[in-house]
Amino acid sequence: MLHDRVLVAADEAGERTSTAGILIPATATVGRRLSWASVVAVGPHVRQVQTGDRVLFDREEKAEVELEGRTYVLLRERDLHAVAAPRVEGGRTGLYL
Numbered sequence: 001m002l003h004d005r006v007l008v009a010a011d012e013a014g015e016r017t018s019t020a021g022i023l024i025p026a027t028a029t030v031g032r033r034l035s036w037a038s039v040v041a042v043g044p045h046v047r048q049v050q051t052g053d054r055v056l057f058d059r060e061e062k063a064e065v066e067l068e069g070r071t072y073v074l075l076r077e078r079d080l081h082a083v084a085a086p087r088v089e090g091g092r093t094g095l096y097l
Helices: none
Strands: 005-010 034-042 054-058 063-067 070-076 080-084
Touching (some): 005 054, 054 070
Antiparallel strands (some): 005 070, 034 054, 063 070
């Protein structure tokens, strides 16, 4: 990875269930919806994210790449909206917006 790039494995955008228990099909269109992904690799100039973190990003601002038969998303660090980091200690949530 070069510069401020982040390589993520996006969660599947298939069917999902609402909090009320309603099944929402993958073909349903919702306004601008952000997606969660797991960080696979980071460039040397990335400061806020580490491998293994979960990040929130906009699916419209992405570049997909296929490596060894698996599809990944390539982003810039500035395109991330939030980071859920399991490495945070002290009882804090570990979610930074």
